[in-house]
Amino acid sequence: MVSSNGQATTQPRFSFGLISDVQYADISDGRSFHGVPRYYRHSILVLQRAVKEWNTHQKHMFVINFGDIVDGFCPKDQSLGTVQKVVDEFEKFKGGPVYHMIGNHCLYNLPRSQLLPLLKIQSLDDGRAYYDFSPVPEYRFVVLDAYDISAIGWPQDHPKTLEAMKILREMNPNEDKNSPDNLEGPERRFVMFNGGLGKEQIEWLDGVLVDATILNQKVIVCCHLPLDPGAASKATLLWNYDEVMNVIHRYNCVKACLAGHDHKGGYSIDSHGIHHRVFEAALECPPDTNAFGYIDVYDDRISLIGTDRMESTEMHFSPPS
Numbered sequence: 001m002v003s004s005n006g007q008a009t010t011q012p013r014f015s016f017g018l019i020s021d022v023q024y025a026d027i028s029d030g031r032s033f034h035g036v037p038r039y040y041r042h043s044i045l046v047l048q049r050a051v052k053e054w055n056t057h058q059k060h061m062f063v064i065n066f067g068d069i070v071d072g073f074c075p076k077d078q079s080l081g082t083v084q085k086v087v088d089e090f091e092k093f094k095g096g097p098v099y100h101m102i103g104n105h106c107l108y109n110l111p112r113s114q115l116l117p118l119l120k121i122q123s124l125d126d127g128r129a130y131y132d133f134s135p136v137p138e139y140r141f142v143v144l145d146a147y148d149i150s151a152i153g154w155p156q157d158h159p160k161t162l163e164a165m166k167i168l169r170e171m172n173p174n175e176d177k178n179s180p181d182n183l184e185g186p187e188r189r190f191v192m193f194n195g196g197l198g199k200e201q202i203e204w205l206d207g208v209l210v211d212a213t214i215l216n217q218k219v220i221v222c223c224h225l226p227l228d229p230g231a232a233s234k235a236t237l238l239w240n241y242d243e244v245m246n247v248i249h250r251y252n253c254v255k256a257c258l259a260g261h262d263h264k265g266g267y268s269i270d271s272h273g274i275h276h277r278v279f280e281a282a283l284e285c286p287p288d289t290n291a292f293g294y295i296d297v298y299d300d301r302i303s304l305i306g307t308d309r310m311e312s313t314e315m316h317f318s319p320p321s
C-alpha cells in the first residue's frame with residue numbers, strides 16, 4: 001500500500017482492544033492504601049467509552065481485559081451481579097471475543113468456581129484459569145493465571161492456599177501479609193495481594209513455547225501481574241516472575257509481556273529484548289478522563305495506541321539472539 005506522500009505503508013496484521021483494572025463498584029469514590037484517588041462508579045463509564053470506540057474502529061479482532069473487573073470494596077451480596085454487569089458491558093464489543101483474566105480484586109469478590117464461568121474462562125474441573133489462543137497463524141497469545149498459587153480465591157484448606165501461606169510465612173516477616181514493610185527491592189512482591197504460577201502451569205507454558213517455536217509463531221504473554229522489575233513497582237510483581245522469565249528467555253518466540261495491577265502503568269525492555277508494558281488503570285481516571293487503548297500488531301512490532309492516561313508505546317521486536 002502507498003500513502004499520500006508516496007511512501008510505502010504497512011497495514012497491521014490485526015488489532016485488538018485492551019483495558020485494565022476497571023475495578024468497578026457501585027460505591028462512593030475512595031483512595032488506595034497509599035492515598036491515590038479511586039473512582040469506583042466512573043470506571044464503568046471508562047469501559048463503556050472504550051467499547052464504543054473499539055466498535056467505531058471496526059477493525060479489532062478481539063478485546064483483552066487485564067483483570068480486576070470489580071473492586072474488593074464491592075458489597076459481597078452484590079458481587080455476582082456486579083461482575084455480570086461489567087461483563088455485559090464488555091459483551092457490547094461487536095468485533096469478536098473478549099478474553100478475561102483474573103486479578104486479586106476478582107477473587108476478593110467470588111470464588112473461582114463462580115468467577116470462571118462468568119468470565120467465560122474455559123477451565124477443567126480444577127479451577128485453573130490459564131489458556132492460550134491464536135488469532136492468526138503467525139501469533140499466539142498466552143494468558144497466565146497469576147493467582148494459581150495464592151492465599152486468595154482457593155478454599156482455605158486447598159493445597160494451593162497452604163502452599164501460598166507457606167511462601168508468605170517464609171518470605172514476609174509482617175503479621176499483616178498484605179504489607180511489604182521491612183522487605184527490600186523485588187522481595188517486596190511477597191505480599192498477599194500477589195500470587196504465583198504453580199509447577200503445572202509453568203510446564204504448560206514451557207510446552208506452549210515449544211509448540212510456538214515449532215510453528216514459527218510470535219508470542220504475546222498476558223498476565224494480571226507484571227513480570228519485570230523495570231516496568232513496575234517491586235511490590236506488584238508476580239511472586240515467581242524470575243522463574244517464569246527464565247522459561248521465557250529459553251525461547252526467542254516471546255516478543256512482549258503485557259500486564260495490569262500496577263495502576264500507574266510502566267514500560268521496560270528486558271535483557272533479552274522482550275517488551276514489558278503495564279497498563280494504566282481505568283479505576284484511577286478522574287471523571288471524563290480515560291485509560292484504554294488498542295494494539296496494532298505487525299510482523300516486526302506491536303504498536304499501542306492509548307487514550308488519555310494510557311500512554312502510546314511503540315514496541316519494535318529485537319532480532320533473535
Ligand SMILES: Nc1ccn([C@@H]2O[C@H](COP(=O)(O)OP(=O)(O)OC[C@H](O)CO)[C@@H](O)[C@H]2O)c(=O)n1
Binds near residue numbers: 033261
Ligand atoms: N502496602 C499495602 C498495600 C495494599 N494493602 C492492602 O492490600 C489489599 C489490596 O490492595 P490494593 O491497592 O487495593 O490492590 P490493587 O490490586 O488495586 O493494586 C495493587 C497495587 O497496590 C497497585 O499499585 C487492600 O486491602 C489494601 O488495603 C496493604 O495492606 N498494604
